[in-house]
Amino acid sequence: MKNKVKISGTSVPRFATRMGVIAVTVGSAVGLGNIWRFPYEAGVHGGGAFLLVYLVFIAVMGIPVVCAEMIIGRKTHSNVHGAFAALSHQRFWRVTGVIGITGALAILGFYSVVAGWTLEYLRQSLTSFSGIHSQSLLHARFDAFATNGWLPAAWAVMFLALNHIVLARGVQKGIERMSNLLMPMLFVIMLVFCVNSLMMPGMKEGLTFLFKPDFSQITPSVCLGAMGQAFFSLSLGLGTMITYSAYFNDGVPLVRTASVTAVLDTLTAILAGIMIFPAVFTYGEQPAAGPRLVFEVLPAIFADMTGGQWWSVAFFLLLFIASLTSTVSMSEIPIAYLVQQRGMSRRGATLTVTLISMALGVVSAMSFGPWSDFTICGLTFFNFLDFLSSNILLPLGGMIISVFVGWVLDRAVVNEQLGSGRQVPRRIVSAIVFCLRWVAPAGIAIIFITGLIG
Ligand code: PHE
Numbered sequence: 001m002k003n004k005v006k007i008s009g010t011s012v013p014r015f016a017t018r019m020g021v022i023a024v025t026v027g028s029a030v031g032l033g034n035i036w037r038f039p040y041e042a043g044v045h046g047g048g049a050f051l052l053v054y055l056v057f058i059a060v061m062g063i064p065v066v067c068a069e070m071i072i073g074r075k076t077h078s079n080v081h082g083a084f085a086a087l088s089h090q091r092f093w094r095v096t097g098v099i100g101i102t103g104a105l106a107i108l109g110f111y112s113v114v115a116g117w118t119l120e121y122l123r124q125s126l127t128s129f130s131g132i133h134s135q136s137l138l139h140a141r142f143d144a145f146a147t148n149g150w151l152p153a154a155w156a157v158m159f160l161a162l163n164h165i166v167l168a169r170g171v172q173k174g175i176e177r178m179s180n181l182l183m184p185m186l187f188v189i190m191l192v193f194c195v196n197s198l199m200m201p202g203m204k205e206g207l208t209f210l211f212k213p214d215f216s217q218i219t220p221s222v223c224l225g226a227m228g229q230a231f232f233s234l235s236l237g238l239g240t241m242i243t244y245s246a247y248f249n250d251g252v253p254l255v256r257t258a259s260v261t262a263v264l265d266t267l268t269a270i271l272a273g274i275m276i277f278p279a280v281f282t283y284g285e286q287p288a289a290g291p292r293l294v295f296e297v298l299p300a301i302f303a304d305m306t307g308g309q310w311w312s313v314a315f316f317l318l319l320f321i322a323s324l325t326s327t328v329s330m331s332e333i334p335i336a337y338l339v340q341q342r343g344m345s346r347r348g349a350t351l352t353v354t355l356i357s358m359a360l361g362v363v364s365a366m367s368f369g370p371w372s373d374f375t376i377c378g379l380t381f382f383n384f385l386d387f388l389s390s391n392i393l394l395p396l397g398g399m400i401i402s403v404f405v406g407w408v409l410d411r412a413v414v415n416e417q418l419g420s421g422r423q424v425p426r427r428i429v430s431a432i433v434f435c436l437r438w439v440a441p442a443g444i445a446i447i448f449i450t451g452l453i454g
Pocket residue numbers: 028029030031032033034107231232233234235236238240326327329330
């Protein structure tokens with residue numbers, strides 16, 4: 001990072017290179033959302049129907065809202081609370097800061113548990129790789145670990161401690177370089193697994209499940225799930241992209257950055273689907289197995305590959321890194337707020353966020369085992385945090401951000417930030433603004449009402 005700029009008494013850093021900008025935005029977007037959450041959500045919601053609706057949402061809501069967040073962040077070079085305070089005197093818009101900070105902490109609370117599972121699976125691959133592919137044994141193994149309580153809680157804390165180290169050192173030096181190097185490797189490994197899956201007996205059934213939409217399955221709850229997944233996967237609605245783009249230089253092309261991020265993110269999710277579903281049918285797993293899905297299916301794939309142990313090590317290591325680049329970005333939302341608005345030191349802010357997320361992480365890890373009776377609205381604590389953030393806070397934040405940029409923000413600012421008529425044809429900018437004014441707010445409102453009632 002260089003060229004620090006003074007804003008409201010604190011200096012706001014900048015990303016050094018364009019490549020770094022892509023690496024951190026893609027690093028934020030690509031994570032457990034693509035490899036763990038997408039297959040299980042698609043599995044629960046009928047496969048092809050879910051994928052189709054998901055792709056539509058990425059195009060008409062995802063890319064426009066990424067642009068909207070980037071416009072706000074780069075224009076103000078400020079955190080999610082400060083940005084709205086700088087752009088409007090109306091206090092209402094600052095609610096986005098509350099949504100962003102609450103949502104980021106909620107996600108950290110359950111995401112760290114799953115990231116902790118990847119660490120345990122990494123440890124097992126290294127020390128006691130068993131080469132099992134029987135789903136009932138893998139199921140029993142996952143159960144024994146996840147319901148243990150303290151062990152997964154300890155892994156979640158461990159993961160958050162590693163997240164803390166990266167954050168305390170400053171995001172860009174470590175994470176920017178690490179993402180640059182390692183994200184392409186994850187992609188290559190996934191391609192190898194996809195080719196492998198395409199040779200499995202369950203290939204046809206798996207691909208049909210993933211790619212053939214059964215239109216009768218498109219229900220309000222599938223739409224709510226797909227919308228939540230689109231926002232989750234692109235890290236939208238909480239101000240992650242506002243926070244990151246505050247660190248962009250004025251020359252960074254926003255529409256291109258948003259599109260590259262969305263395309264790579266979607267591609268990774270589809271690759272994960274191609275990797276998982278043929279194996280699901282080959283090994284007799286249920287597509288609707290839920291959060292445990294990839295943790296039971298992937299080890300079966302590794303067991304049947306030559307050098308399976310090392311594939312397994314490489315995969316869980318890269319998945320852990322992909323998770324880390326995402327948790328770093330969500331932690332940066334409250335950290336930037338505490339530093340820029342509350343005048344805390346970066347160290348103090350990082351420690352505060354780490355301690356809160358560790359507390360949430362422990363409770364949600366325990367909710368698979370000893371504390372599973374503690375429920376909120378009928379959901380375990382883990383499921384509650386996931387539902388609250390993905391299906392409510394992210395789309396709600398996304399709706400407010402769309403309305404703000406579509407209707408309230410001066411169009412000249414939008415044109416200037418998106419490079420209308422210079423870097424980007426005017427009609428593309430108009431299409432983005434149209435989606436922000438009409439499609440995203442109306443779509444989110446309708447899906448909310450029908451999905452939450454239905
Ligand atoms: N997009 C990340 C993933 O897919 C998760 C995330 C959500 C990151 C919200 C930041 C904010 O794993």
